[in-house]
Amino acid sequence: MTVWFEAIWLFTAGKSGISAMYLHRVLPIGSYQTAWTMLSRLRQVMSSAESEPLRGTVEMDETFLGGPRHGKFGRGAAGKTLVAGALEILPDGWGRARLGVIPDASAASLKAFVRANIASGSTVITDAWRSYPSALAGYVHEPVNVAASGKPAHESLPAVHRLFALVKRSMEGTYQGSWSVEHLPQYLDEFVFRFNRRHSRSRGLVFMRLLQRAAASQRVTYRDLALVSKPKPVHPAGVHGARAWPGTLDIDSPPLPWRKNT
Structure with a gap:
């Protein structure tokens, strides 16, 4: 104990x-x-899952975890894990957060995340992704067209992108990127528990x-x-047969030429 x-x-x-x-x-x-x-x-x-959902004004977006890989960038990139994130916007700063793995950026997947983590009637700020209007039915939706604004995404939606930067730094720094997709929800729950x-x-x-x-x-x-x-691909052969006694440690003092008298 x-x-x-x-x-x-x-x-x-x-x-x-x-x-x-x-x-x-x-x-x-x-x-x-x-x-x-x-x-x-x-x-x-x-x-x-048992905590109170996010309320008020909430900023939401998605990001990928899994490190740089060759292939398509942005939504639809292969070989990476899509993570949705939401963060409360308070008058004096940021409030609570939620993170979750989603299979894709479709309206059904985003809707399931929103219903599970954001209280109905809240104001949700997102980018102009086409799946958000139907996923946010019953919410006050405030889309931000990042491409039309001429600003990068982390300036148009600063709160949730700061959240993504922190979770990526935590995954790479504490765990050295050594995490599996199957256990990623647990690591995200740990980060949210600490962040909140x-x-x-x-x-x-x-x-x-x-x-x-x-x-x-x-x-x-x-x-x-x-x-x-994940068993080891090759098991060590081990030692078979009788084992010999180790050699003696009684050896002469090694030469130290720098200690010689000149």
């Missing part, structure tokens, strides 16, 4: 999170798989909230969390 308390504290103390390799290195944990399972269980209870509590005056409150969620969650195992099994 002490290791769990230490793991949760390390997990919440840093603003950008920790990797399983780091947790395995600093705590008395037997294997990397155990450390990964502990962090995955914590990420599982960080979901915002960035103004907390005490890290102990974040620790307490995560501890409460972890204690109330159901028991899961490594096999429940590991969505994709």
Whole structure:
């Protein structure tokens, strides 16, 4: 139990999170798989599905995660993961955020994300993508034509693009880009959990909230969390037969020419 308390504290103390390799290195944990399972269980209870939806004025857009690859740019790029993001716009800054993986930028996919994360009747600011008008039925839609404005997207929609920049920096910095598409929703939930509590005056409150969620969650195992099994392609041959004793360490002192008297 002490290791769990230490793991949760390390997990919440840093603003950008920790990797399983780091947790395995600093705590008395037997294997990397155990450390990964502990962090995955914590990420599982960080979901915002039970939280209040975003309200008021919300800025929304999509981005791709997966690093630079050859091929088509923008919406429809192959080999990358499409992520939708939304961020509340407050009079004195930015509020809460939501991130989620979506299969495509169609009206049906965007509508499902909007219904799950933004309260009905809110004002949603987006670009002029053709799928948004039908996806935002029941909302006040304020489209911004980025191409006609002559400004780059990060200036026309600054809030949500700052959100995307932060999540990409977190994924590349903390996890060195070593994440799988299957587990990406968990990493996004972790980022949103931290981002929405960035103004907390005490890290102990974040620790307490995560501890409460972890204690109330159901028991899961490594096999429940590991969505994709990736065994080693080549197993080491190992050592067979009798083993010889190691050589002696009784050797003469190495020559040190710089210590010779001149």
